[in-house]
Amino acid sequence: MAKRKSIKVEDLIEDHTFLQWVKGENNPQAQEWEYRYHNFPSDRKVMDQAKILVEGIPFNRRFISDQKVERAWEDVTNALDAASKEQATKTFLKSDWKIAAAILFIVMAGTGLYAIFQNSEKVYQTAFGERLEVTLPDGSQVTMNTNSTLRYVRNNPRRVVMTGEIYFDIEKKPETGEPFIVQTPDLDIQVLGTEFNVNSRLKKTEVLLDEGSIELDIKEKERIRMAPGDFVSYSSLENRILEQQKAKKPEVITSWKDGVLLLDSVSVASALLLLEETYNIETHIENSEVAEKMLIGGVPNDNLETCVAALRTIYNLDIHIKNDTLMVR
Amino acid sequence: MDNINVDQESWILLKQGDQKALSRIYHRYYASLHQYGYKLTGDTALVEDCLQEMFLYMYEKRQTLGDVTYIRAYLFRSFRRRLLKKLRNQRRSVYVSMDDSWMVMPNELEALDHDENQRKMLAALINGLSPRQRELIYLRYYNDLSPREIAEMLSISYRAVINTLYKAMVKLRAHRDKLEDIE
Numbered sequence: 001m002a003k004r005k006s007i008k009v010e011d012l013i014e015d016h017t018f019l020q021w022v023k024g025e026n027n028p029q030a031q032e033w034e035y036r037y038h039n040f041p042s043d044r045k046v047m048d049q050a051k052i053l054v055e056g057i058p059f060n061r062r063f064i065s066d067q068k069v070e071r072a073w074e075d076v077t078n079a080l081d082a083a084s085k086e087q088a089t090k091t092f093l094k095s096d097w098k099i100a101a102a103i104l105f106i107v108m109a110g111t112g113l114y115a116i117f118q119n120s121e122k123v124y125q126t127a128f129g130e131r132l133e134v135t136l137p138d139g140s141q142v143t144m145n146t147n148s149t150l151r152y153v154r155n156n157p158r159r160v161v162m163t164g165e166i167y168f169d170i171e172k173k174p175e176t177g178e179p180f181i182v183q184t185p186d187l188d189i190q191v192l193g194t195e196f197n198v199n200s201r202l203k204k205t206e207v208l209l210d211e212g213s214i215e216l217d218i219k220e221k222e223r224i225r226m227a228p229g230d231f232v233s234y235s236s237l238e239n240r241i242l243e244q245q246k247a248k249k250p251e252v253i254t255s256w257k258d259g260v261l262l263l264d265s266v267s268v269a270s271a272l273l274l275l276e277e278t279y280n281i282e283t284h285i286e287n288s289e290v291a292e293k294m295l296i297g298g299v300p301n302d303n304l305e306t307c308v309a310a311l312r313t314i315y316n317l318d319i320h321i322k323n324d325t326l327m328v329r
Numbered sequence: 330m331d332n333i334n335v336d337q338e339s340w341i342l343l344k345q346g347d348q349k350a351l352s353r354i355y356h357r358y359y360a361s362l363h364q365y366g367y368k369l370t371g372d373t374a375l376v377e378d379c380l381q382e383m384f385l386y387m388y389e390k391r392q393t394l395g396d397v398t399y400i401r402a403y404l405f406r407s408f409r410r411r412l413l414k415k416l417r418n419q420r421r422s423v424y425v426s427m428d429d430s431w432m433v434m435p436n437e438l439e440a441l442d443h444d445e446n447q448r449k450m451l452a453a454l455i456n457g458l459s460p461r462q463r464e465l466i467y468l469r470y471y472n473d474l475s476p477r478e479i480a481e482m483l484s485i486s487y488r489a490v491i492n493t494l495y496k497a498m499v500k501l502r503a504h505r506d507k508l509e510d511i512e
Contacts (some may be wrong), residue, residue, distance in 0.1 A: 010487065010491065013476070049495055052495065052498045052502070053491065055498075056498075057451075058451075059437060060437055060438055062437070063361060063364050069356065069359045073355055076355065076384050076385060077348075228374055229372060229374060249370075249371045251367075251371035255432065258434035258436055259434070259435050259449065260432065260434055265429075296428050297432075298433070298452065300450075303446060303449060306449050310449075310453035310454065313454070313507055314453065314454060314504065
């Protein structure tokens with residue numbers, strides 16, 4: 001290095017020899033950076049800055065599948081070139097496997113295997129801080145949040161009774177048109193192949209529909225047909241619909257599936273109530289000023305210690321657990 | 330050779346009415362745009378509608394498209410604008426809150442040494458940053474836009490991109506160090 005030019009962050013983050021140095025490679029160029037780092041304090045500061053930017057966040061990148069992209073692309077080309085009707089036949093061929101599944105279903109039903117279990121009940125239950133994924137006999141997938149139950153009679157697995165909070169991804173049964181029914185203390189939900197979240201805690205039932213179509217049968221009252229993105233909250237105790245609208249951020253409602261309790265502009269006091277629900281603990285707050293402080297962010301919903309450490313660090317709260325009680329000062 | 334030149338070539342061909350060029354641009358960026366839109370709105374149906382409309386619009390209006398240096402920045406910029414417009418109409422409100430956009434889920438992070446708690450903690454720390462900081466973190470480290478592309482997309486200066494990212498990263502480190510001290 002004959003003459004040392006002054007360096008800038010923007011140059012460094014695009015310089016591949018610098019990237020090699022950050023990665024800890026040991027070639028002459030990387031060594032030159034190493035030398036610079038140790039001998040020129042003014043360069044060191046810039047290099048530290050650039051290093052932090054280059055290291056970034058260790059994301060585990062996942063994107064939608066190629067098939068979905070392709071399907072969406074088909075829609076675009078169809079729209080671009082509406083004259084062509086070829087696509088219709090293609091769509092028909094795709095449903096072939098469903099016919100195969102239907103035949104298999106009929107054959108299996110005929111063997112009488114199900115009769116063994118006929119009238120016994122199957123119960124799934126989650127403890128506090130536990131989440132459970134279950135595949136039901138008809139292929140439907142459910143994810144159960146903490147402190148929830150799901151039960152059905154074995155010869156009728158498409159009628160389930162639940163408490164707590166559960167996310168449903170229901171398999172369609174186009175061959176029989178048989179509906180899937182979810183019963184909560186407040187209402188019944190009629191389903192025809194779809195994805196939705198049900199929360200029946202706190203003396204009311206909240207339903208969020210992600211995909212497909214469902215109908216709510218509110219006992220002795222009315223039926224509500226829901227479209228994707230709709231959110232309905234009903235309380236049989238108060239005998240009224242508390243909320244019925246498009247869900248503002250559906251992923252906030254279902255983020256519990258990914259282990260996150262989202263604090264969506266809530267006060268410390270309300271956040272503590274959420275934590276009581278989630279972790280089955282007592283909470284206690286001493287300072288009323290702190291109670292009103294607003295929180296935005298996501299904390300773990302299945303690990304109390306990590307959750308508390310995060311709250312302490314991010315929001316600078318004086319918070320700790322003592323004898324199963326969460327104390328905030 | 331590099332993406333930018335390949336994109337430039339596709340852009341010129343698209344303007345001449347080449348549907349294959351549209352397909353190339355579409356396939357190169359659709360999944361990334363989809364992910365970005367989902368993180369912003371949480372609404373898959375809205376995201377897919379906007380994307381379809383945008384690509385149809387690009388083809389229909391190809392003759393009036395200007396010259397663009399960074400195609401990806403152009404796509405993200407016009408997609409973002411479309412999403413926000415639709416959200417405003419949907420909610421009948423001028424103001425669209427992004428407070429809970431770009432929330433990081435632990436399973437989106439790489440687990441170092443298979444430490445599940447570390448992922449949860451890092452996700453929580455990132456979620457404690459401002460929405461703008463989180464958006465830039467996603468654009469840079471998830472969608473892989475360069476700082477220059479991000480600046481172009483959001484109409485802010487290159488310096489502002491670097492500074493915002495740097496501040497966010499420093500804050501994450503400070504939090505992490507504080508946690509390690511406790512343990």
